[in-house]
Amino acid sequence: MSKVVTDVICPFCGTLCDDIEVVVSDDGKKIEDVYNACAIGAEKFLHAQAPDRVKRPRMQQPDGSYKEVSYDEAVEYTAQMLYKAKKPLMYGWSSTSCEAQSIGHEIAEKVGAVVDNTATVCHGTTLIAVQDVGIPSCTLGEIKNRADRIIFWGCNPCHAHPRHQSRYSVFPRGFFTNKGHTNRKVIVVDPRVTDTAKLADYHYQVEQGRDYELLSAFRVALRNEPLPEVVAGIPREKIIEGAEVMKSGRFGIIFFGMGVTQSLSKNHNIDNAISLTKDLNEFTKFSIMAMRGHYNVTGSGQVLGWQFGFPFSVDLSRGFARYNPGETSSNDLLVRGEVDAVFVIGSDPGAHFPISSVKQIAKLPSVCVDPHITPTTEISKLHVPVAFVGVEVAGNCYRMDNVPIEARKVVDPPEGVLTDVEFLTRVNARLDELMAGGK
């Protein structure tokens, strides 16, 4: 008889759906089916069962092949690498639990590392904008219960956050929105005709890279000030109409993604989007929220915040925390050759960093902690496979609206495979010995 585990959270994207049901075999070892999750979410669970999964650490050999090593050897290599390095980079953290992050930070503090998370290449610009102008925001349940104006700017939830619209933003019926999507008007701003844009009441096909102008134009329109005939490829009348739609709502929200955070103007786009939201609060209630990608990238920013005071790119190498994105951020450090070892956990810079950074990682002593084989594990000197957080081990995670939800354990990890917390705890203990003068 199989059993069903309910209220499971999905450890894939920042939507952090917590209504997943997983069918597990009688012996509690095998996942048979996953209900409620979207296609990518379900795949994350099922992937844990892949027969070709790596179950022991692997050390890269000079000829590029891999040799299986024990966890003891992996702990030793990692501790020695971090101990010897002058300024190691400890990157990632977005697909692991807050508990693991916390131990990682203790290690980083000991060895004088730079701790950075994936925000450095996605919503880091958002975090910088928030440091400039703040952020009026809300929880996703507020959107479900109150919002009648939904704006998706530079994001495509249909593909990146598949259940976002049905759980929170467009379709659900809430307390003051009991007609669901018919209560709501949806605006999409995107140069592409995405599937999200196709669903919208209004699609603003902004010229590539001209978001800043369009945001400014909306702010001008709100004040009934004169506008040029066309801004960022959008005719004046459409801009005025859009501003009216926003103003006339009872409760509105702008969701924005990497289309604006990583396009021309970067943090200034977000600064302007937040300022637009603030302006709208003079007419009605309005909020803005980043569509965070990894399921716990938000948590990494939170834990770094309460432990060191900064949400990403935190340099602990001088014995106190420094923060200066552009200087203390991963890619800047890598391309300038300023770090002498790389530790990666819960992310895949090999797939997402510029090639110049990836080449640098390949040159350095490096460890990648990841249940999967990824481009990063393929260039790392040591690959440490671990249990899947949220599938094989529990731990806390923060949703894109900063709401913390505890991930559940559904099945046991393969025999002998360590969790992130166990591996980091052992590295930490070994470092204590090394620092106390042991060998």
Add this chain to the structure above:
Amino acid sequence: MAEYIIKNGFVFDPVQGIKGDKADIAVKDGKIVKSTEVSSKAKVIDASGKTVMAGAVEIHAHIAGPKVNEGRNYRPEDKLFQYRPKKGSVRMAGGFSIPTTFKTGYEYARMGYTTAMEAAMPPLYARHVHEEIRDTPIIDEGAYPVFGNNWFVLEYLKNREIENTAAYISWLLQASKGYAVKLVNPGGTEAWGWGLNCLTIDDPVPYFDITPREIVTGLIEANEYLGLPHSIHIHQNSLGNPGNYTVTLDTLRLAEGFKAKNKFGREQVMHSTHLQFHSYGGDSWANFESKSKEIMDYVNKQKNITVDTGCVTLDETTTMTADGPFEHHLTELNHLKWANVDVELETAAGVVPYIYSPDIKVCEIQWAIGLELALMAKDPMRCFITTDHPNAGPFTRYPRIFKWLMSEEARKKQIESFKHREKMIEATHIAGIDRELSLYEIAQMTRAGPAKALGLSHQYGGLAPGMDADIAIYDLNPEKPHKPEDIEKAFSAAAFVMKTGVPVVVDGEVVNNGNKRTIWVKAKVNENPQVMRDIRDKFLKYYSVTQANYDVSSHFVPNPHVIEVDATH
């Protein structure tokens, strides 16, 4: 566990009525014991020429959770010149108005504070609050979940269903591992969901058809029905607005006729917090003035009310409150960056930096009001010193506030330095007050008083045998003449601090991360199927998380100290 005997200090302990007499304090197994109960092996700590008090108890500060962390993350500038490196087992720590969790624990401990309460916990974010509490070393902590804008409470109280409200409170305290019933701008924060507010106690809450008056009285009744250790803890409507003292008096009067019912020794039915922000006269910033006298005259008469001051420290700081509409109002006023979070079914919060400048008349008047409240208090056991950290200033300024309260000379000097001193003197009472608080009164206002109001007088705030061995020794000789600056210096870095029997601060420096506990209240009530059904229903329809994912599991509270209440009737 080790034994200690603290010898020859000048002891100030309101619990035993010791007013600076020389006495020895003995410690065994983390508790204070009679001197005869320790063996000859007890370690002797020489406190001669020094002041000895119980560890201080913080009744109201914002030190853990989502809005505090938003403050940290969005204010990198708050860390400038503030970082201390790692040293031994002491973690690196930084931040001024919103210190990191490590710094929070260390700085409280260095001042001789051993217990602190986080004053506003959004229940949906309780896990976050507890994660930060877990990472705050040394001090015992609890957190007050907010109830004043909660949809369950609004709906039950609209129908005057006290028993159901109580059952819901019991459930939520358990789910969030919370300590007390907090209200912030009752009704007004729900109105903020639509960009509106409730500025008097009779403004109806949109849609819910209830008024702040009904919310406050209903929650007093529910709180006393449960017999919780603390009373309701209220941040009133119309915070920070000129002329708001009438709203404050209206709210305080709601406590009339209620009597405290509990087994914890608490006498008040309402704790009114950061009263400084609620004691304003005038009808604009131009004729803004102090109404501390009107407020304290009332408070002094009503035995069933306690208050804390919310003293302004004249710093650049970060304001943060679950009073969402107030923070929006503030950003419109000072045009500094604004963070806001509306929390489904429960509350909201805002964060805005603020600079209390000694060159701005309004700030000077606010400074005076905070101190006046403490100086006008007839019963120091019912008026506690706070800054509403970090709202009126960081908690690290407590020693400076003690100096102002204990020395007329220090106040005069401060007034002299103000740009608008004449106008400020005219709008306040401070220049005419010559009262100087004694060390005994400071011990009442920071130790015995808050511990009693929290219902924790059996373990905190005093040095009687049987109580927790939370002890602070300050390098201040009450029998020798000292300058006002000496007071601030002594309280900033205690000579010695002990937390439940473990020395944690020696010569002003942290030496041990302690064994901190999280305090929460488990209130048992009669089975209530209706409330349980309502909870299920709301989670299914309106929350964005499932009910099963709402409870804070015990792993977030690794060292709990649970206070149990039996409210089955």
